[in-house]
Amino acid sequence: MPGLKISNLKIPSLKLEFKLLFSSIASRITLGLIFVCTILAIHLGEQSRQRVLTEQQLSDAAYQTKISEYKEQAKLPSAGSLGYYLFSPTRWYLSPWTSLFTGQSQTAYSSMPIRALALQGQIYSREILNPSWQKAGRLDLGFVLIYLMPILLGVLSITLLSEEKESNRWRMLGSIGKIGKILIWRRLMLASSTITVIGWGAILLAVIWLSIPFDLVLVWLLLIFSVYMMFWTIIAGLIISLAKGSTFNTMSYIGVWLVLTILIPASVHLHLQHQYDEKPELQATLEQRMVMNNGWDKKGETMFAEFKQQYPEYSDFKLPDRSGSWEWYYAQQHMSDVAVDKYWQHYLSQERSRIEELKKLSMLSPSIAFQLAVNRVAGSGSQDWFEQTQKISEHHQNIREFIYFYLYNGKQVDKKALENFPKFKQNKQGYQPSFIWPLIFLLLGVVLYYFVFLKLQRVSTSDS
């Protein structure tokens, strides 16, 4: 070109670079797809949460109706009858964040009713679900952020260098010194920042849509998403820095994505399944059934003496001669729980250990780590459900001890007692995320960014 001096060339403006970023049909289609998925994910997640909340309200209403019916009866039920027929609703608190990071919130039995009979016969109950729907994997905002955003980053960035080389533009760009050295890095940063901003936009859209308060959790989420995208940017940068062709880059990036998001999680699941293949809950059910049934053939006094050791405040109570009395029945139910307590404790420790091991193994894949972290903050993760199970167990204890008070003190249930029937206390206090680890990873990311920058500069120089 006449009059063109290479030294006068300027780095293209950001506006132009931004236009170039979305110039290909593939990137526009992917962006459109992610937009549609984001809207649907927020909508479907919120609809499912509302359905669960409605179910919880219906359970509460059914309980209140039952209490009202009892109050209207001419004769109030006996303590034994009350404990047998009255199911107390429990509620797993689902914060609005669970619409976005569903975790177990849509599959766990989050409004499990509980009564004063043996806990082990009730605690393993499950929600009715379509297993095909569970297998499909579900779409929530977490899925969009964790699995789709890295793909969008790949589409926008992974062939930045290879395309320039394959179209023979790179030789020219590389020969013009400063521009060539930083151009690829600059474009990578632009792609990364754009995806991060799109992700932030999706989170903020959801927050506004669902009226979630702007608080530290939101700041933490924006931070952790940025760190997550930094990780994928580093992966993309390292692949680009190998200076191979578009095919190699694309397949390598997809390969890394497959390993981190599909293969490692599936292998971790397989490993945990093999490691924790005992079924203490099944053993508890099998054995409790025997204990409960054999109890009918045994002398009630012997069992009741053991019961009184657990509840010395009722040591003066004398068991009626009549076999199958409520007093005998509740003691027998409780003692059957005591008999299989070792399995229950084993189940709890196994679940605790499974959760801890999953946390450790999540270090193998940032996708698992990110998902566990956001589920925890949303209150929808395995650990949250585990804590809810323990709260249900505590509530069960409150109910049966409430019944015992009337039963073994020979007191009649009155209207006040009905009003004072133990109510399940929801744990509304969300998990407060720590900023320390995300900030440490952020710093580490900055260091690795510099490393990638140097590698890309070296490639730019050597290949030009």
Place this chain on the structure above:
Amino acid sequence: MNNILTVFRHEWRQKSKEKLLTLMFIISQGLMFTALISGWSQHMQTQEKQAKAQEIVEHQWNSQPDRHPHRVAHFGHFTFRPPSALSFFDIGVNNFVGNSIFIEAHRQNSANFANDQGSGTLLRFSEMSVANLMLTFWPLLLIAMAFGTIAAEKKGGTLKLLLSVDVSITQLLTGKGLCYLVISLLFILPVFIATLALLLFADVTYASDTLIRVGLLAVIYIMYSVFWIACILLVSSLTNLPRYALGILISLWFVLVIISPRLLADIAAEQFPQLSRNAFDREIKEQVSQIGNSHNPDDPHFNEFKAKTLQRYGVKTVEELPVNYRALVIQEGERISSEIYSKLYKASILQQEKQFLFVSNFYWINPYLLFRDLSMAVSGSNIKHFYDYELQSEQHRFNRITKLNQIHAEHIDYHQDRGSKAHHDMWSKFQAFHYQAPNLVVSVKPFTSFWPIPLVIIGIVIFTARSRPIKRRLYAWS
């Protein structure tokens, strides 16, 4: 034919030279065999554990002393669902459903103790099974191998050369398609041979149609490969640069395999919601109470039942009956609750079938869904098989409780009901529950209207190879 073979040989040689692809092929085979062996070991473990548990519960049942039959009814029993013979190949929905049901009087329990802990985090793309690897990974590997098969010939100018030596476009596409079909066979067949070997040489019993099922699965996965080969050849023919072909094919894989299955499942669940556990239980209680309450002396249904019973036996009071009236009342209650439960349970299954039908409408657009569902059905690990077990278990529960109520009616005196017991010999006369898995015809029946899809796939392949627009584009770009 010679030209086709020449193209085939040329393509084969090209692919054999690509070391990275060969390495990926070997790693994928390794993954498939790991999945197969781990699936097999899990399958055997489950079978062994169930056999032990079954033995325990049968022993517990048979060694009961003299007991009142109604106590025995509350003592209950367990039914177990053995893993289907091919669940080690395609685990289907097995991780999300339980394998045992506690059956007892008055209550219909659901299968419990599934293996879905942490599935919300770890199984978002399903588990590591042979079927899942073939459905998810194999298309990607095929794309990696073949995306540039035509586009690269165009870019490198070799397409022009080939066409000039009297190789037609149809022969070119057929030869290349044949090459990828053979590669697919090499990928698929070893794992099927291993599957057959496991079935034939391991000490396991399986249904007579299991080997046919294995053959059918092989056909399904070959057809699935044909579908992807057709897509790849089509895209590669229509694009003029290999990297464009790669971009489009990966986007296609992403939409068909990753996004649409979960999106459709979520929309289907939203459109056809099923009753929750609590709503289901509330509905049963309400419907049972609407029919009758045996504890209410003024209950119209049970008063009518009493009148009819007295009339049938030609007596005036229940005390005069030759059978124990209490047992008849219990049985009537059992009949009512069982009927209502079955009705609601079937309504719940119907909602899930509607969800299935909704998703199946997209089989024509996304054959991945068809092959995935067909694979689960043929392997006997889809929801239809699970519900079949729950229904058989409920039927068994009802029969068992009915038999106990019959013993109650005939062997326990009405006047000394509470203190009487039936002889323990009677417990050994109860048949154990053995799940009868549906045969192949029943397994694939929901898919009968979708059989044309594989034919359409073959049609697409032929169309790809012979269509004029493609020929024109190829000649124009060559």
